[in-house]
Amino acid sequence: MSSKAINWMDERSILHCITCGAQIIDSGTYCTSCETPIQVSRSVANRNTPARLISVLGASGAGKTVYLGMLLDMLNKGTGGLRGLPNGAFSLGVQEQTITALENRRFPEKTPSEADHWQWVHCETFDEKSPKRKIDLITPDLAGEALALELEKSNTFPTIRTMLRNVEGVVILFDSERVKVAPRSEDIFGVKLVSYLADVNQRPTKERRNKIRLPMSFVFTKADVCADAEDDPQHFAKTHLPGLLQFCERRFERFEFFAASVVGGSTALTDNYGAQIQIPLHVQPRCIVEPLHWVMRQMDKRLWKGVI
Amino acid sequence: MFGGESKAAVVNSETGIQKSKDNPGSPKIHFCKLLNCENERPADSELKRLWKSVEQKMAVVPSGRVALQEIGVTVDESNRFSDSMRLQQSQVESFYMDKTAVTNADFLQFVKAGCYEDTQLWDQNIWSKVTQMVDQSGQPGPKFWHNGKPPRELMEHPVVGICWYEAKAYAQWVGKQLPTAGQWQRAATWHHTDQDEGSITKFTWGGIYETQYANAWASGIGSTAPVDEYYDGATPNGIFQLIGNTWEWIDGPFEFQNQPENQNDLVEIRGGAFDTYLDSQMTCQFRSGQSRSHRSPNLGFRCIVPVKNLHRP
Numbered sequence: 001m002s003s004k005a006i007n008w009m010d011e012r013s014i015l016h017c018i019t020c021g022a023q024i025i026d027s028g029t030y031c032t033s034c035e036t037p038i039q040v041s042r043s044v045a046n047r048n049t050p051a052r053l054i055s056v057l058g059a060s061g062a063g064k065t066v067y068l069g070m071l072l073d074m075l076n077k078g079t080g081g082l083r084g085l086p087n088g089a090f091s092l093g094v095q096e097q098t099i100t101a102l103e104n105r106r107f108p109e110k111t112p113s114e115a116d117h118w119q120w121v122h123c124e125t126f127d128e129k130s131p132k133r134k135i136d137l138i139t140p141d142l143a144g145e146a147l148a149l150e151l152e153k154s155n156t157f158p159t160i161r162t163m164l165r166n167v168e169g170v171v172i173l174f175d176s177e178r179v180k181v182a183p184r185s186e187d188i189f190g191v192k193l194v195s196y197l198a199d200v201n202q203r204p205t206k207e208r209r210n211k212i213r214l215p216m217s218f219v220f221t222k223a224d225v226c227a228d229a230e231d232d233p234q235h236f237a238k239t240h241l242p243g244l245l246q247f248c249e250r251r252f253e254r255f256e257f258f259a260a261s262v263v264g265g266s267t268a269l270t271d272n273y274g275a276q277i278q279i280p281l282h283v284q285p286r287c288i289v290e291p292l293h294w295v296m297r298q299m300d301k302r303l304w305k306g307v308i
Numbered sequence: 309m310f311g312g313e314s315k316a317a318v319v320n321s322e323t324g325i326q327k328s329k330d331n332p333g334s335p336k337i338h339f340c341k342l343l344n345c346e347n348e349r350p351a352d353s354e355l356k357r358l359w360k361s362v363e364q365k366m367a368v369v370p371s372g373r374v375a376l377q378e379i380g381v382t383v384d385e386s387n388r389f390s391d392s393m394r395l396q397q398s399q400v401e402s403f404y405m406d407k408t409a410v411t412n413a414d415f416l417q418f419v420k421a422g423c424y425e426d427t428q429l430w431d432q433n434i435w436s437k438v439t440q441m442v443d444q445s446g447q448p449g450p451k452f453w454h455n456g457k458p459p460r461e462l463m464e465h466p467v468v469g470i471c472w473y474e475a476k477a478y479a480q481w482v483g484k485q486l487p488t489a490g491q492w493q494r495a496a497t498w499h500h501t502d503q504d505e506g507s508i509t510k511f512t513w514g515g516i517y518e519t520q521y522a523n524a525w526a527s528g529i530g531s532t533a534p535v536d537e538y539y540d541g542a543t544p545n546g547i548f549q550l551i552g553n554t555w556e557w558i559d560g561p562f563e564f565q566n567q568p569e570n571q572n573d574l575v576e577i578r579g580g581a582f583d584t585y586l587d588s589q590m591t592c593q594f595r596s597g598q599s600r601s602h603r604s605p606n607l608g609f610r611c612i613v614p615v616k617n618l619h620r621p
């Protein structure tokens with residue numbers, strides 16, 4: 001399923017795009033067929049082991065930027081047996097801006113939605129126990145509602161489709177507060193997302209009876225403000241996202257629920273226009289690397305039944 | 309009854325089992341209990357003995373001034389945030405502070421004494437909440453205990469999973485108080501400068517963060533440590549772990565500018581915990597907050613008693 005990266009083929013340096021597998025000439029900035037930054041494919045090609053993609057997904061406001069920024073910083077320092085090297089200016093920027101903002105008791109600025117090209121976070125990650133087995137945490141910082149639009153109408157954004165067909169694992173974020181107050185709409189979004197993933201990852205007909213092996217970890221973010229999610233994420237999913245849970249049980253072999261938070265608390269502040277803004281109180285990451293680690297371990301499990 | 313402004317004499321806790329050769333497995337009790345004695349003064353010999361136990365379990369913090377950082381964020385004309393750099397000067401009278409955080413073993417005495425049922429210890433407004441302050445088995449007690457008891461191996465760890473009201477009730481029961489922000493900061497900084505002004509020393513041991521001096525995220529332990537570890541991070545008068553291990557409840561609201569009215573249930577917490585990620589957030593000066601009824605695995609407390617509240621030996 002994963003696209004093999006190819007080494008330098010000749011002087012003109014032909015690469016394979018790590019997202020869509022297209023042959024690309026190593027010049028310019030983005031892959032012409034799927035818009036993945038060429039620099040990401042180049043660094044994978046240099047490393048000499050194939051790309052293995054894990055993507056972080058979630059609706060706008062689910063907490064992707066904050067989660068990713070924290071995750072990158074923790075991977076960079078080495079946490080819970082995982083290490084990572086954020087790659088490229090944008091990835092470093094997400095890490096840096098998130099931490100600086102939190103240090104100043106602020107959440108990072110919202111991702112601007114008018115960008116022509118999506119910004120891609122890429123972080124080469126490995127388990128310290130098997131440092132040669134690199135995985136690529138790769139996620140376009142989806143502007144606005146792109147993911148939601150793609151789920152409504154497939155191929156609105158071919159990049160998303162290509163990426164989700166080629167990932168070997170996903171981390172899916174849900175805002176736990178929103179799940180609690182508006183469970184129906186979150187459940188519907190969740191079902192749309194996993195049925196999309198089921199669609200693009202469906203294997204040939206004769207294997208249909210088997211469940212899809214793509215490991216998925218579901219993360220309830222902002223758990224610091226939602227004790228129900230924090231205390232028992234599995235049960236929280238069962239009571240609030242029953243449709244999603246049923247779909248996963250029917251079609252997917254491996255999925256797990258987590259509750260994560262970056263801060264130990266937040267509070268509201270009124271700005272000059274009378275609007276309330278959330279500010280973080282102190283940084284206290286919980287369950288940030290675990291969902292990723294779980295997916296990585298699942299990817300390494302050889303689960304082909306009957307094959308020795 | 310106890311504490312507050314009333315004169316208190318000192319008694320060694322009647323339950324104060326000391327670690328000894330006969331009793332090697334039993335936990336150390338880190339607290340001493342003070343008794344109100346407005347009406348009756350204990351005999352001098354008794355008082356002397358009791359004072360010794362205060363000297364053992366508590367440390368005196370000399371009076372002086374502290375500069376409290378005005379909390380948080382201000383919003384400027386163009387609606388951008390910036391951190392307030394203003395300092396509030398505050399005068400602190402001398403007081404005794406518990407050398408260690410209140411341990412599970414200490415708190416067990418409070419639970420065993422039936423204090424959750426003692427209405428005198430709790431504000432009437434929260435009586436209904438007190439019935440919900442239960443452990444994993446539904447017994448009165450800290451959130452992470454079972455059957456009214458802490459795990460055996462955690463006896464000398466700080467008690468956590470207790471809300472601010474529980475900390476207050478315990479403090480009252482032992483005849484003490486929770487520290488104010490000024491008192492807590494004075495305890496952490498008195499030895500650096502008399503004024504605690506101008507140059508700020510960030511940690512109890514000096515200006516530079518050292519992972520081995522306090523239990524924080526960077527120490528990689530990921531849970532609480534016994535209250536008498538991290539000797540190198542202690543203050544010269546022997547107060548342990550003001551920095552790291554657990555946040556500590558403070559007696560006072562967490563207030564800041566541009567706070568929406570009537571929405572704030574937060575009280576101040578200090579010192580950072582085993583899971584505090586940024587070392588800038590576990591300094592002697594950093595102030596954070598938590599909701600009063602929050603019971604979390606990284607938040608405990610210690611007590612103080614003003615010197616003026618104690619009888620002379």
Ligand SMILES: Nc1nc2c(ncn2[C@@H]2O[C@H](COP(=O)(O)OP(=O)(O)O)[C@@H](O)[C@H]2O)c(=O)[nH]1
Pocket residue numbers: 058059060061062063064065066067107108109110111221222223224225260261262263265266278
């Ligand atoms: N309390 C709390 N709030 C969070 C946390 N993470 C994110 N938030 C809030 O959610 C908002 C949106 O987060 P962001 O990462 O920008 O979402 P994105 O649109 O998915 O990238 C932030 O501005 C914060 O107000 C968290 O761990 N705890």
Ligand SMILES: [Mg+2]
Pocket residue numbers: 064065066110111141
């Ligand atoms: Mg974002």
